[in-house]
Amino acid sequence: MRILLDVMGADREPAEIVRGAVLARAEYRDVEITLVGDEEKIAAALSDAGADRGDFTVVHEPAFISMEDSPMLAASSKHPSSMAKTLRMLADGEGDAAVSCGNTGALFTGATLICRRIPGVRRAALGMVFPYEKPILMLDCGANVTVTSEYLVQFATLGTCYMKNVFGIEEPTVGLLNNGAEPHKGTPLAVETYQALSARSDIRFIGNVEGKDIPFAPCDVLVCDGFTGNISLKSSEGLARFSMQKLTETVRGGNPIEKLAARILKNKFDKLNRFFDPKEYGGAPFLGLARPVIKAHGNSDANAVKNAIRQAAAYAGTGVIREITEHLAENAASAGQE
Amino acid sequence: MRILLDVMGADREPAEIVRGAVLARAEYRDVEITLVGDEEKIAAALSDAGADRGDFTVVHEPAFISMEDSPMLAASSKHPSSMAKTLRMLADGEGDAAVSCGNTGALFTGATLICRRIPGVRRAALGMVFPYEKPILMLDCGANVTVTSEYLVQFATLGTCYMKNVFGIEEPTVGLLNNGAEPHKGTPLAVETYQALSARSDIRFIGNVEGKDIPFAPCDVLVCDGFTGNISLKSSEGLARFSMQKLTETVRGGNPIEKLAARILKNKFDKLNRFFDPKEYGGAPFLGLARPVIKAHGNSDANAVKNAIRQAAAYAGTGVIREITEHLAENAASAGQE
Numbered sequence A, B: 001m002r003i004l005l006d007v008m009g010a011d012r013e014p015a016e017i018v019r020g021a022v023l024a025r026a027e028y029r030d031v032e033i034t035l036v037g038d039e040e041k042i043a044a045a046l047s048d049a050g051a052d053r054g055d056f057t058v059v060h061e062p063a064f065i066s067m068e069d070s071p072m073l074a075a076s077s078k079h080p081s082s083m084a085k086t087l088r089m090l091a092d093g094e095g096d097a098a099v100s101c102g103n104t105g106a107l108f109t110g111a112t113l114i115c116r117r118i119p120g121v122r123r124a125a126l127g128m129v130f131p132y133e134k135p136i137l138m139l140d141c142g143a144n145v146t147v148t149s150e151y152l153v154q155f156a157t158l159g160t161c162y163m164k165n166v167f168g169i170e171e172p173t174v175g176l177l178n179n180g181a182e183p184h185k186g187t188p189l190a191v192e193t194y195q196a197l198s199a200r201s202d203i204r205f206i207g208n209v210e211g212k213d214i215p216f217a218p219c220d221v222l223v224c225d226g227f228t229g230n231i232s233l234k235s236s237e238g239l240a241r242f243s244m245q246k247l248t249e250t251v252r253g254g255n256p257i258e259k260l261a262a263r264i265l266k267n268k269f270d271k272l273n274r275f276f277d278p279k280e281y282g283g284a285p286f287l288g289l290a291r292p293v294i295k296a297h298g299n300s301d302a303n304a305v306k307n308a309i310r311q312a313a314a315y316a317g318t319g320v321i322r323e324i325t326e327h328l329a330e331n332a333a334s335a336g337q338e
Helices: A015-026 A039-048 A070-076 A080-090 A103-114 A151-164 A188-198 A211-216 A226-252 A256-264 A268-273 A302-317 A322-336 B014-026 B039-048 B071-075 B082-091 B104-115 B148-165 B187-196 B210-217 B226-251 B255-264 B266-272 B302-317 B320-337
Strands: A002-006 A032-037 A059-060 A097-100 A125-131 A134-140 A172-175 A202-210 A220-225 A284-288 A292-293 B002-006 B033-036 B057-060 B096-099 B128-130 B135-139 B173-177 B205-208 B222-224 B283-286 B294-297
Touching: A002 A302, A015 A032, A015 A302, A032 A039, A032 A080, A039 A059, A039 B148, A070 A080, A070 A103, A080 A097, A080 A103, A097 A302, A103 A292, A125 A151, A125 A226, A134 A151, A134 A226, A151 A172, A151 A188, A151 A220, A151 A284, A151 A302, A151 A322, A151 B205, A172 A188, A172 A226, A188 A202, A211 A226, A211 B226, A226 A256, A226 A268, A226 B210, A226 B226, A226 B266, A256 B255, A268 B226, A292 A302, A292 B266, B002 B014, B002 B082, B014 B033, B014 B039, B014 B302, B033 B039, B033 B082, B039 B057, B071 B082, B071 B104, B071 B226, B082 B096, B082 B104, B096 B222, B104 B283, B104 B294, B128 B226, B128 B283, B135 B148, B135 B187, B135 B226, B148 B173, B148 B187, B148 B222, B148 B283, B148 B302, B148 B320, B173 B187, B173 B226, B173 B302, B187 B205, B210 B226, B226 B255, B226 B266, B255 B266, B294 B302
Parallel strands: A002 A032, A002 A097, A032 A059, A097 A292, A134 A220, A172 A202, A172 A220, B002 B033, B002 B096, B033 B057, B096 B294, B135 B222, B173 B205, B173 B222
Antiparallel strands: A125 A134, A125 A284, A284 A292, B128 B135, B283 B294
């Protein structure tokens, strides 16, 4: 499996991303990695990590898209960047999947314009797998702030194919994120989508899912528009960060015995933290594109990059894109026959 | 201050609600409480709580609206209920504020139809005060799934008056819940609302607020449509519950020393839990109505009911409704002059 890794434009130094590649190379022997970015910095990082330079392909492209740049830059032929280079190589078949920790909007726009959508896909979606009670894929998590029920039904199909192939779930269940359980709940779009999903025999729709139930394994795939998805995941993220901070403060304000008790439980607290961290599963897959692209968190450390590479390899190595393509072609054919 | 308390239709027995009234009566001496519900059950609960029956007014109305009933029932003259009785007494001036732990939709519909909106208010909103880093009022939390920018700007005014009067914040800041900080972020409605809020000199608008920042005191009033508000608060609620559950499980799976450490920290963990519990502030105010109505959580215990009564007294005792009324009248007058 050939993974293209954009090492530039993240919050951390390219060296941290390169270290992630070194970890992945050591752990997953069948993964070949191409590092795209500033050659000098890459060489220094590989040397610092004690890695064999010959184990990696390096493509020199020092220009990069910053977190503040316009998303359209990624697809501009006048503006070279490590991200655009990575995506073009993927589109040209010089790799099987791409990973970047850079500007999410730019990666999404660039990937859509350079790698294209699967024929029949109306909108690509940004998925995110949360490591709660059991893995749950939420999509869209922010790429499409306005959607139609047709897009949402397609997101259900994209998510079903992903969880089936990458997580090995035989018949993934699909829920619709809503403000109540009953079919009539929510916006007119939610009501329409509920009906559209219910009518599909190829989607295992279990109904509306409320925000309070997300962590408790309500379904394998949770569909929503990108605005709602962003609000839900960011609200959860904020609360998780706040609660860990308050836990630390509360314990610090304790007496010596309480402080000792907290020190004894430190490993347990760290373990708890991992339940909220999507980096555990390695990044956010773009779904609906003709080529596998994974967005890793902008703040990814080496371990998160390693996990993203593993997920990219799984995305490319399983039949996700083929299955989506066939599924949409069948649907189009049966719609044509009606 | 005369508080009308609907003791029926909640998740718990009327006795638990009555106990809350007894606690409130003991703690807030200037609060008179009318208990509306099944007289026999109320009498038994008062006796069990060792309270003096003469300290309370009791209004007998054993029929009630269940959590599953249609919201419209609360305003139906053919369907007597403790909730409708409470709201009618409030509308007739037989009390200064009302509290119910019953069906939220029914209470909202009933309150709007029976107590009426303040002249000029387009939609009433369900507010919720979260006890995070500092109190933050989010509105709407679920009453209006579809809104316009005009409604959202009014919510900002309603929230400003509430936080100023009830929480004593001199010039409350207002944020717009959105999927990014920049002015162009979000749905077309969010972009339009950002501009409308920016143009108002009487609203201290600080810009967009992302979900991840909600617990960290980004503003005093956070406006959003009721769908988004519900998704945000329920997602946070789910995560808080999940994290406390995982903390318990993680610690239970520990060795004897870890278990002892957890027992030492139990008080700290309980304290942490309170940071996420809106019941600490006593309930959700309905804003924009001509009379003060507080929705307490369906699962309220006696202490939560007591807090809701305190909040209802503060809502009625301060100038919230008068200030909103004057403010809207001034706005209408200046709009007329333009």
